[in-house]
Amino acid sequence: MAEECSLYRAIKEDPIASKELEVVFQNNWGITADVDSTCLVCGGDPYEKLAQIIPKNRTIYDFGAAYGFQSFWFRNHKKYIGISPGTERPFRTKNSEWYDMTAQEFLSNYSIVEDSFVICNYVPDDEAEALIRLKCPHLFVNYVMHGDISSMFKKEEE
Numbered sequence: 124m125a126e127e128c129s130l131y132r133a134i135k136e137d138p139i140a141s142k143e144l145e146v147v148f149q150n151n152w153g154i155t156a157d158v159d160s161t162c163l164v165c166g167g168d169p170y171e172k173l174a175q176i177i178p179k180n181r182t183i184y185d186f187g188a189a190y191g192f193q194s195f196w197f198r199n200h201k202k203y204i205g206i207s208p209g210t211e212r213p214f215r216t217k218n219s220e221w222y223d224m225t226a227q228e229f230l231s232n233y234s235i236v237e238d239s240f241v242i243c244n245y246v247p248d249d250e251a252e253a254l255i256r257l258k259c260p261h262l263f264v265n266y267v268m269h270g271d272i273s274s275m276f277k278k279e280e281e
């Protein structure tokens with residue numbers, strides 16, 4: 124049997140977060156097709172490492188946050204802001220805020236605050252990535268494959 128991931132174990136050890144995890148699983152029909160106890164996020168959980176190195180006084184923006192289980196790693200940061208379209212009921216921590224929209228919609232309506240750190244992990248949208256790289260000073264962007272975003276930067280320059 125596959126081993127439980129560290130995020131699942133950490134959430135299960137916390138009584139409040141553990142209940143929240145159950146609510147999120149119950150409210151997202153079909154969620155178990157995407158995530159389970161062995162993996163609650165994509166790509167080896169860079170979020171856990173990022174939470175260790177990003178200073179606690181930063182506001183975290185997580186573009187493409189999906190169900191948001193990873194917000195648990197950032198529960199002691201200043202604020203965690205999840206931005207993702209179409210999640211029925213995301214995982215919430217005391218310090219989290221949610222925006223049910225794309226990165227493009229968010230960045231055309233809101234500014235990124237100072238003292239922030241932006242994460243965009245496994246989001247399959249080159250345009251979103253280009254915009255994030257343009258507008259966010261401190262960031263981590265990660266994807267297994269990479270599209271050609273240079274043409275979008277040219278568009279901005281014209």
Ligand SMILES: C[S@@+](CC[C@H](N)C(=O)[O-])C[C@H]1O[C@@H](n2cnc3c(N)ncnc32)[C@H](O)[C@@H]1O
Pocket residue numbers: 163164165166186187188189190206207208209224225226227243244245246247248251
């Ligand atoms: C493969 S999941 C990755 C989830 C999470 N970042 C992780 O690493 O576990 C991709 C997520 O990006 C979201 N997404 C896709 N296009 C997006 C966009 N333009 N802006 C924001 N989120 C987007 C999807 O709805 C989905 O929740």
